[in-house]
Amino acid sequence: MSKPLTILYFAWLRERVGRSQEELDLPPSVRTVADLVTYLADRGPGYATVFQNRRTVRCAVNQEFADPDAPIHPGDEIAFFPPVTGG
Amino acid sequence: MSKPLTILYFAWLRERVGRSQEELDLPPSVRTVADLVTYLADRGPGYATVFQNRRTVRCAVNQEFADPDAPIHPGDEIAFFPPVTGG
Amino acid sequence: MARISVQTEDFDTGAEIAALTAGRTDIGGIGCFIGTVRDQPGPKDAAASPPVVALTLEHYPGMTERAIERIVASAEARWPLLGCTVIHRVGTMRVGENIVLVIAASSHRQAALDATAFLIDWLKTKAPFWKREESVDGQGTWVEAREADDEAAARWHSV
């Protein structure tokens, strides 16, 4: 058994998706951040709203900013959030 | 009777001249700061040391920085000091 | 050496400066910046929108602290700092309250001033925080990232 992904949502992405955190077994189709976005966009209306306009979504893999082509591995902590606004 | 000049000395000029303040009736030969420097340089050894090397002496007339050709009038407050070092 | 904290509680600027400089004789200059919540018109238009009465800041626990540690290390590599403090509040802060404190100490003033400006520019633009403006009518609006802020932080790339 490989470890599941931990997926975190912040700011208005969290509000739209309706949760701040979930666990997900790495789907076979998902090798990169972009693959995961495609996968998540199909999970329901909240997800669709968030992941349709990919220009407003940023991602971190294991707490490091990640590009769409960044690889994803079992057990990774993946976070989605809007562009940061600073403090 | 015209009012005397008040002459102030600061920092090492004060130490060399041996006083921080004196009053002086405006000598007839003195029309500018440069004239006053020439006049004071003749007053004794401490004055001579201070006013010989004019490059290291700065002047203010009535609390405003003044050039050598700035005019001097009876009652003026004239200050001599080294180039400021800031705080 | 640096003190970094992301916290909900307010901070005491005088106490933080005192803690950073206590017993030190090598410090010649201390730069400092305090960011506060200011009164401002509503998100869209002053006439149409109710005024903002508070800010809510969300952060990514863990990632935000690490990102601040990294930028402080970068400041320490650029300037000969003798001490550095970054305290950033999260949660809801009302108008007039403190948001962020940066302190940078060095033997000379220019390094202290430049490091302070560098750190606050980054914190205000690139740090992983998300900002929501709370109106008097109870409506919250997430603030969008601003280009102007990115430019202020970008100046440092060319230094």
Next chain:
Amino acid sequence: MARISVQTEDFDTGAEIAALTAGRTDIGGIGCFIGTVRDQPGPKDAAASPPVVALTLEHYPGMTERAIERIVASAEARWPLLGCTVIHRVGTMRVGENIVLVIAASSHRQAALDATAFLIDWLKTKAPFWKREESVDGQGTWVEAREADDEAAARWHSV
């Protein structure tokens, strides 16, 4: 609006910031700089000269305050400041003690930071103060004006 003081007593940075910002809701950023007496080698050469243990600052009562008022007015003309404090100590200050405090508040951080840097550059180079370094052996040496400091202040003329 500005608070300006030339004084022998120490100042309390936290209290000064609190006084400047009390009850204000229009301030977004507060820039601050504290200059302190630092430990340093003797006037000429670290090996040959005894270390400096104190600074003595002399000023021109009246002229110094007016010059500070003028530079603060110049900063207020350049940047939209909402508050400004300049406190400069005179007399003898030992290593580790405070010398000078500048605080500048504005609605935006860049104005607060720039005004703080502008004021401290001027105070450290152009203000009518004369500095004497006191060595551990009781010898005092008047400091000569430095070109490097003049350059830092000169940057502002071209802004």
